[in-house]
Amino acid sequence: MIVVTRLNESQFAVNPDLIERIHENPDTTLVMVDGAKYIVTESLGEVVDLIADYRARIISLARFMPGPADEDPAGPRPLGIVRDAGDDAGSSDATDAGAPVPLRPRNT
DSSP states (O other): OEEEEBTTSOEEEEOGGGEEEEEESSSEEEEETTSOEEEESSOHHHHHHHHHHHHHHHHHHHHTSOOHHHHOTTOOOOOOOOOOTTTTTTOOOGGGTTSOOOOOOOOO
């Protein structure tokens, strides 16, 4: 949430993900996705900076949150390309079923 100020100097918090657009002539107006409009004292640039700071803070917090990979003692599973059922139809090696497929250069 970002905190903005109404024209009567009262502050309120708004979810920046729900802002559809921002107008600035002459007052800064936040137009929400549901059609609600809020006139605020901050300039368009200040509101944009508040939104950028909010999103940077969210990304920073998410970066250091423990996730499922942190809880698994074996560590994260490596990513690879999954084979299609039709690939290597003659091969029925069970140990090779989950192995990543090597990338090949394109034919040009």
